[in-house]
Amino acid sequence: SEVLVIFQGPEAYISPSWYAAKAEHGKVVPTWNYISVQAHGRAEVFDDAERLLQLVSRLSALHEADRPQPWAVSDAPREYIDSMLRAIVGFALPIQRIEGKWKLGQNRSSADQVGVREGLTASSDARDRELAAQMRNDHPAKEAL
Structure with missing residues (x-):
């Protein structure tokens, strides 16, 4: 709607x-x-894990860019990120x-x-x-x- x-x-x-x-x-x-x-x-609401991963990765990169040692989603274990992505509902x-x-x-x-x-x-x-x-x-x- x-x-x-x-x-x-x-x-x-x-x-x-x-x-x-x-x-x-x-x-x-x-x-x-x-x-x-x-x-x-x-x-639009979505829960596609790959789309969420791309979104969270871009958002993190944006907010981490000015830090001396920027954190990236890839810094965390993949299975942990996968479990966190299951708890996220995307919104566009x-x-x-x-x-x-x-x-x-x-x-x-x-x-x-x-x-x-x-x-x-x-x-x-x-x-x-x-x-x-x-x-x-x-x-x-x-x-x-």
């Missing part, structure tokens, strides 16, 4: 106190800024439709956007600071907006 998978990027509460418009006219309310991607497709989602949204206050004035970036940058929460970095005017992904 068709499924929806949501990949959530940085997100943050946006205080109206960060808007220059608050001092100008007070017509501001809180909001939430975020980056997300929604992938739609037909889910061939994407039929994808939608992305960058809600970063693009509808606000430049002054309001600067206030939000400054407010997020000053936050002690790393997620807020990550969102502020995404809102920079020179961020390459901003061109897609």
